[in-house]
Amino acid sequence: MTEHTVDVLIIGAGAAGAAVAWSLADTRMHILCLEQGDWVRADAYPGLRANWELSQAGDFAVSPNTRRRPEDYPVNDSGSPISMSMFNGVGGSTVLYAAHFPRFHPSDFRVRTLDGVAEDWPIDYQRLEPFYALNDRMTGVAGLAGDPAYPPKEVPLPPVRLGKLGRKLASGFNELGWHWWPSDSAIATVEYEGRAPCINAGTCLVGCPQGAKGSADVTYWPVALRAGVELRTRCRVREITVGADGMADGVIYYDEIGVERRQKAEVVVLACNGVGTARLLLNSRSPQFPDGLANRSGLVGRNLMLHPYAATIGIFDEPLQGYKGPVGCGVWSQEFYETDPARGFVRGFTYEMNRSFHPMFGALIALPQGRLPWGAAHHAAFAGIHDRTLPLLAICEDLPDPANRVTLDERLTDSSGIPAPKITYRLSENSQSMLDFSIARATEVLQAAGARDIMVESPVKMAGWHLMGTARMGTDPERSVVNEWGRCHDVRNVFIVDGSIFVTAGGVNPTSTVQALALYIADTMKNKLANLFD
């Protein structure tokens, strides 16, 4: 039984947990982070083996249901056309992420005012801007200043190289007169803060043995640990407990050998991602909170947003050398980002260039499309697609819908007996129209770039990469779970810093905003330390 009370207990060592831990470290408080997974050692990464792609179907799969490591929890996502992706370990899902690192746009914080949908955020781009900039420096973001799709901003490192593939795509955009730009990427393109530079090996989605990819285990954690933060791995939190005063007083967790323990804390910070945080709150029931902690609004778990993706894949006649380079970083286009009512939907999307599929993934994409038959015609068909694909992904803004939600599964549990999350999610008409529009425009640009044929997957089944909205931010306790600086309305010493607190999803990958928000919340906590619970 641990009786010592820590000042701040952070649950989850992913993108958000790492950033908040690092920022709070300079208070010299006792900060403890409990993480259910472990460190991934650099020599364990599959990219060091020639058959590395096989691990995408095994111990480095993006779905915890396929990966089934002891630290993973299952997710019942059979009720969703998009399956959930995440990684559980130090660095969290950034261990597997593609490191495409766009910020939100100013308009993303004002969707109700501008477009009459969803809700405005209680904060704006200007408020977050210094934290975006700080996060870019901590992470080592590569890109090119001057993108006309954004307000002016510094970019610390030179851009990821386009390669033959990127130049081809850029020529297509230029032909149509559409916006494109070298994407902001959380990738050290030159040596940065002791991290070796990217060598264009292309295995980012199974982790980066080089340490060039800005996953939180190589960016924030080493500095946070040096600054005195305590990180306990293989510790899985079951529930947050509350005292008679209705304030959280600590957690119950299982340690690395499965022994149930209690840890007391003055402040609890949740950073378990848009599925894990809702799951933990819903599992933290008590007489004061019979429907789950901080859930008097009934909104915990609701308004799950995912970013439906459409993949429009150009097939070219010549080899594109598309296996070279960071897989999800190179070129983006925000031609269709801001609302245009003439398109038949509100809000918009970003195009993100993917590098050509590696052999195994390419075969698996072509199979359900009927492009890769078995038997005598097999090898000729494979030769026609191998290193000839240019996938253009549309990251579509998903509007909040209370019916899209995380609940606790009644039967399925993790290996510690904690109920698994169950996902209920359906695509909205707005999302469907946006996906269809994005495919039609992507087809035009890929054809302008010289594609001879097109394959489409929409929505991309495996693309539940971005988990947002399940404990949203707001000033009204009836309509939101946390206030404008991440503190739970119902429990004043519990903070949430991950994508759960997003009010809307934007049409970009979320991690830059997840971490900027975590830094902003930590900064606000530091400024209010004397009266944090008032």
Added chain:
Amino acid sequence: MTLNTQLLAMVLDELIPSRPDGLLPGAGSLGVGAVVEHAAGGTPELGQLLTQGLAALDDIARRSGAEGFGALSPTARVAALRDIEQAEPMFLSTLLMLAYVGYYSAEPVVAALKGNARPPHPLGYDLESDDLSLLDAVRARGKLYREC
């Protein structure tokens, strides 16, 4: 439940035969059966689906008077596979998926496609530097975001 290893290898060689230039063996000869067996061993429902599918394929062969799938002529093997594809689509699509996973991640296949057998790390690949005057047209259009 264990899979019939020999039958599995024969089937895999039909699904992905050797490459016409002779540089790559078929999936069965390459040992992709081990990947399929590993997957089947990890999930009982998958193991059952594959075991029953292979048995059904052998039955199709026997009904045509042969001693089993292995005794069929090359043309008859393809016909039997087409039959099972109709009768048990789930079995064949699952087996195909596993065959593609095993074959296209196998070192000899990757080496033949890339021209060398080295893993991507730690040497990586060179990407030549870019001529960013390609962006002139984009710059000329000016601001795209909404002020608010």
